[in-house]
Amino acid sequence: MSANDNARWRLASVTIRQFRGVAKETTYAFDGRPAMLHGNNGVGKSTVAVALQWILFGRFYGDVLPNTKLDSFLAPVQGKGKAYSGEVAFSRGSERLVVSRDGGAKSFTVRLGKDTWSDEKAEAKRDEILGLDMDTFVRAVLLQQSRIRGLLLDEPKERNKALDRLLGMDAAEHLLDLVRPRDFSNAAVAWRDVIRDEQQQLRSQEELLGTQLEQCQRTARDLRFLNKDLNAPGLEVRYLELSRDLVALGRKYKVEVDELPPVPGAAKVASVARAFEQAVRAIRLGAELRKRLTPVQKAIADLSGLSERSGEAVEARDSAVQELEAFVKTHGDRKTLLGERAEAQERLKAHRQELKEADGLRQLLLDAHDFVKRAKSRECPVCERVLPERTDLAARLRERSAGSASDAMEGVRRSVEKAEGRIEEIGAALQDLTVLGKEVEVARKTLEKVREKAAEVLGATVPENKLQARVDESLGARREEEKKLALAVEAMEADLESVDGRERQLRAVLLPVVQKRDEVAAHEEKIEAAKKRHEKSEARGAEMDRYAAQLEVIRKAVIGAKEDLANELLGKAAPRAQELYRRLVRQPVFDTLEIEANAKAAKVDYTFQVTAGAGGAARDARLVLSDGQLTATALALFFALAESSQHALDLLYVDDPTQNLDLPCKEAMAKVVAEIARRRQVIVSTQDEDFVTSLKAEGFPKNAIIHHITAWDGNPTVETSAPASV
Amino acid sequence: MSLEKTVAAKLAAQRGQEEAAALWKKLWSAYEKNGVEGAHAFLGDLLDAPDDEDSAEDA
Numbered sequence: 001m002s003a004n005d006n007a008r009w010r011l012a013s014v015t016i017r018q019f020r021g022v023a024k025e026t027t028y029a030f031d032g033r034p035a036m037l038h039g040n041n042g043v044g045k046s047t048v049a050v051a052l053q054w055i056l057f058g059r060f061y062g063d064v065l066p067n068t069k070l071d072s073f074l075a076p077v078q079g080k081g082k083a084y085s086g087e088v089a090f091s092r093g094s095e096r097l098v099v100s101r102d103g104g105a106k107s108f109t110v111r112l113g114k115d116t117w118s119d120e121k122a123e124a125k126r127d128e129i130l131g132l133d134m135d136t137f138v139r140a141v142l143l144q145q146s147r148i149r150g151l152l153l154d155e156p157k158e159r160n161k162a163l164d165r166l167l168g169m170d171a172a173e174h175l176l177d178l179v180r181p182r183d184f185s186n187a188a189v190a191w192r193d194v195i196r197d198e199q200q201q202l203r204s205q206e207e208l209l210g211t212q213l214e215q216c217q218r219t220a221r222d223l224r225f226l227n228k229d230l231n232a233p234g235l236e237v238r239y240l241e242l243s244r245d246l247v248a249l250g251r252k253y254k255v256e257v258d259e260l261p262p263v264p265g266a267a268k269v270a271s272v273a274r275a276f277e278q279a280v281r282a283i284r285l286g287a288e289l290r291k292r293l294t295p296v297q298k299a300i301a302d303l304s305g306l307s308e309r310s311g312e313a314v315e316a317r318d319s320a321v322q323e324l325e326a327f328v329k330t331h332g333d334r335k336t337l338l339g340e341r342a343e344a345q346e347r348l349k350a351h352r353q354e355l356k357e358a359d360g361l362r363q364l365l366l367d368a369h370d371f372v373k374r375a376k377s378r379e380c381p382v383c384e385r386v387l388p389e390r391t392d393l394a395a396r397l398r399e400r401s402a403g404s405a406s407d408a409m410e411g412v413r414r415s416v417e418k419a420e421g422r423i424e425e426i427g428a429a430l431q432d433l434t435v436l437g438k439e440v441e442v443a444r445k446t447l448e449k450v451r452e453k454a455a456e457v458l459g460a461t462v463p464e465n466k467l468q469a470r471v472d473e474s475l476g477a478r479r480e481e482e483k484k485l486a487l488a489v490e491a492m493e494a495d496l497e498s499v500d501g502r503e504r505q506l507r508a509v510l511l512p513v514v515q516k517r518d519e520v521a522a523h524e525e526k527i528e529a530a531k532k533r534h535e536k537s538e539a540r541g542a543e544m545d546r547y548a549a550q551l552e553v554i555r556k557a558v559i560g561a562k563e564d565l566a567n568e569l570l571g572k573a574a575p576r577a578q579e580l581y582r583r584l585v586r587q588p589v590f591d592t593l594e595i596e597a598n599a600k601a602a603k604v605d606y607t608f609q610v611t612a613g614a615g616g617a618a619r620d621a622r623l624v625l626s627d628g629q630l631t632a633t634a635l636a637l638f639f640a641l642a643e644s645s646q647h648a649l650d651l652l653y654v655d656d657p658t659q660n661l662d663l664p665c666k667e668a669m670a671k672v673v674a675e676i677a678r679r680r681q682v683i684v685s686t687q688d689e690d691f692v693t694s695l696k697a698e699g700f701p702k703n704a705i706i707h708h709i710t711a712w713d714g715n716p717t718v719e720t721s722a723p724a725s726v
Numbered sequence: 727m728s729l730e731k732t733v734a735a736k737l738a739a740q741r742g743q744e745e746a747a748a749l750w751k752k753l754w755s756a757y758e759k760n761g762v763e764g765a766h767a768f769l770g771d772l773l774d775a776p777d778d779e780d781s782a783e784d785a
Contacts, residue, residue: 059761123758133728172729175757178765187775194776540774547772550746553737554753557746561732 008650009090009097009130010681014048014055019084019103021047023076023714029722032091034677034701037685038692039709044716045685049144049655055086055101056126057134058108074103078714090130090649097129131648139168139569140645144655148634152627152660156605159622163595163606166637167569172562176603179555184548191541195534202527209523213516220509230513232265238506239263239272242499246279249495253287266514269507276503280496287492293485296478302457303475306450310467313450317443324436331429341426348419355412362409365401369394555602562604566597573640580636584668585629590619593633628660632669639672652676655685663690670694677701730754 010032016022021044028037028048037045053060054074075082083104090097098111099122110122110129117125127133132140138147150162164173217230228234243260250257257279263272284290331337372394447464454471455461462470570577574595581593590610598605609618610625625633635657642652654673658666670691676682677700684700686692703723711717733754737747756768 133730135729169729171757174762175753175765178762178769179753180769183769183773183775187773190776537776544774546745547749550743550749553740553743553746554733554750557733557736557750558729560736561729565729565732 007092008648008680009092010649011052011651011653011683012089012091012096013087014052014089015087016047016051017085018076018079018082019047019051019054019074019086020044021077021712021716022051023079026716026718028707028718029720030681030683030705031722032681033722034681034704035683035707036692036695036700036704037683037707037709038689039687039716041687043709043712045687045709046144046655047716049142049653049685051086052088052653053134053137053142055088056099056137058101059134071103076714099126129648131646135168135171136645136647137168137649138170139166140642140647141649141651142653142655143635143638143642143657145631145657145659148631148638151608151622151630151634154622159608160603160606162634163608166634167566167597167641169562169566169604172558172565172604175558176555176562179551179558181548181552181555184544184551188541188544188548191537191544195537195541198530198534202523202530206523206527209516209520213513213520216509216513216516220513223505223509225510229510231517232514235266235269235506235510235514236263238510239269242276242502242506245499245502246276246283249499250279250283252495253283253289253492255283255286257282266511266518269511273503273507280500284493284496287489289485289488289492293482293489296482296485299457300475300478300482302453303471303478306454306457307468307471307475310447310450310454310471313443313447314464314467317440317447320436320440320443324433324440327429327433327436331433334430334433337426337430337433341423341430344419344422344426348416348423351412351415351419355409355416358409358412362401365397369397369401372397559599559602559604563597563599566604566606569641569644570595570597572644573637575640576643577637577640580639580672581633583672584632584636584665585625586664586668587625587629590616590624592616593621593636594618595637628662628665631660632665635669639676643676650680652680652682653685654682656687657684658686658688658691666691667694667698670700671698674698674700677704730758 011030012032013027013029015025015027017025037048039045060070071082074084076084083102085100085102085104087098087100090099095113100109100111101107108119108122110117110125112125112129130137147165148162150158150165153159153162161173164170220230221227225234229238239260240262247257247259258275260272260275260279261268263269332340451462451464451467454467458470458474577595578593582591587610589612592611592614594607594609594611596607598607607618608621610621611618621630621633639652657669657673661669666688671694673682673684674695675698677684684691684695705720705722708719708721709716710719733750734747737743737750740746753765753768757765760767
């Protein structure tokens with residue numbers, strides 16, 4: 001171990017638990033010696049490099065994998081746990097520095113000898129002891145292929161980013177992306193826009209309210225309101241006057257009404273208007289005039305009805321009597337008719353007896369005829385006397401029965417029919433007489449009712465012959481009375497209409513003035529409130545302007561610092577980078593490498609050129625060099641930067657350095673790495689067995705620890721060979 | 727020299743930029759502690775722009 005080994009820290013071991021390619025726990029011992037980790041792809045070699053950075057610094061620049069959360073990335077590939085943790089041990093002579101990080105417990109500790117620090121103090125102590133921060137670590141200690149991959153891309157922005165990563169300028173670039181003064185100046189403008197918009201709105205509103213108030217006042221003045229009325233006290237006085245007049249009207253019309261409540265402001269007007277309306281209605285409905293008018297109008301209605309009905313009733317009664325009398329005159333009265341009917345019925349009875357007797361004689365003659373015809377008797381069958389010989393008795397009997405008997409019967413029959421007809425006529429007359437009698441009775445009763453009603457309305461019984469005149473006379477008197485009362489009611493309505501009109505005018509004309517004045521006053525308060533708010537907004541705007549200015553200054557300082565740091569690093573590394581470029585790239589024409597940082601207005605760009613000899617024409621390296629040559633150039637720059645960095649860590653960790661390299665380049669790379677490994681601790685992680693062979697051939701230190709990862713099943717299977725330290 | 731110190735030195739060299747220097751210190755601290763997210767959150771806290779509510783309130 002050289003004196004230098006005692007001056008700087010070397011990596012002693014890395015212990016990895018439940019992290020990426022380690023499901024359980026694996027410790028890689030390095031003992032401060034050069035080392036190689038080799039094995040096929042996917043056996044967990046890069047897990048060691050990632051764990052080293054995570055345990056030391058707990059973070060990565062940007063996303064470790066695009067669109068992947070850090071938790072998911074760090075969790076074991078096989079297994080469910082997320083309690084990843086690890087420990088990195090460094091040695092310097094007899095000193096031992098142990099750095100531990102526990103993702104589950106979210107703890108970070110640094111232990112040096114007997115001293116232990118935690119969390120923020122541990123972070124500070126780590127930087128102090130190792131003499132580097134993460135920028136320097138990724139620039140000068142840990143080289144991962146992914147950091148230089150962007151150099152192979154055509155997009156200048158990506159190449160700049162790759163150089164940023166190589167130079168450890170990620171932080172500067174991230175901050176330049178984040179620090180956007182324009183966001184703050186835009187915010188300041190937005191605050192002022194808010195103020196301006198509101199002020200404009202308030203002014204417009206103020207003008208509108210002023211115009212509306214002027215219009216309201218003009219209308220009020222046109223209606224003879226005075227200036228002293230055009231405010232809240234004026235409105236109150238006007239309502240007070242109205243209240244007094246209303247109470248006076250109540251007294252005039254004998255209705256008790258209360259005074260109106262006071263009107264201290266526009267807000268009270270609605271309820272006072274309702275009280276006013278109720279008072280007016282009370283006067284209108286409760287006035288004595290109206291109480292008097294109502295019975296008069298009822299009497300007029302009754303009398304009008306009587307006047308009409310009394311004439312009709314008398315006329316109906318007289319007409320019925322006349323009809324009855326005419327009927328009696330024609331047909332006789334009931335008694336006469338009943339006598340006539342009795343006589344007729346007697347006559348009918350006698351005629352029917354005659355008819356019966358005649359019918360008996362005829363039957364006798366017929367019987368005699370039948371007898372004579374059958375017995376051929378010579379005697380009269382009636383009187384039993386002997387008849388003359390020549391007499392034809394049968395013929396004579398037939399003649400008699402058919403002749404004289406039939407004639408007599410016919411006469412009797414006619415008398416019977418006549419008597420029956422007369423009886424029927426008398427019956428009909430008696431019925432008509434009954435109907436006429438009832439009609440007379442109904443007409444008389446109707447007239448009687450009219451007279452009773454008249455007695456009720458007039459207050460006294462009135463003879464029938466004076467009924468119409470008395471009703472009409474009373475009707476006239478009542479109508480006169482109604483006319484007088486109606487005029488008085490009309491006068492009362494005019495009085496009420498007058499106060500009602502005044503109240504309506506107060507509401508329609510004076511109230512809007514007071515309301516508009518209130519609105520103007522409220523608007524003035526709003527303006528005052530807005531002024532205070534605007535002061536705050538203005539202050540916020542000013543604060544945003546201040547931040548914008550400060551961030552602009554910071555941004556320029558970051559750009560300047562980045563340029564300075566990059567050029568300082570490049571300047572220090574340039575000679576060694578130039579040497580390594582020639583050895584590793586072996587470009588036959590463009591043998592000179594020129595890399596320079598140039599500050600622009602908003603960023604730092606890099607000139608990444610090659611020339612044919614010093615002072616030759618410069619060409620963009622991307623246009624001249626192959627992918628392999630570009631990779632070798634990046635590695636040359638990395639080694640140069642690593643060697644030129646000043647810190648307390650004597651370690652170079654190179655993860656997979658041979659991607660894209662051809663065999664001669666790999667051999668040259670092995671020679672360079674073996675050279676460096678002889679001066680400081682170099683750990684090479686590779687899947688390239690040819691490169692391992694080349695490293696050994698080129699004199700990679702014989703005391704190097706070799707970790708051969710032969711298989712992976714969630715955990716790596718590691719075969720370690722650790723020769724005794726030389 | 728680290729980026730933090732280089733920027734701080736540049737700011738300190740300018741007159742009247744004490745506030746910017748103090749702001750840089752806070753910004754770097756946030757970045758160092760929580761990376762891009764930390765710095766973004768810090769700047770987000772500083773940025774105070776009127777939102778819809780402010781506009782509505784003003785209206």
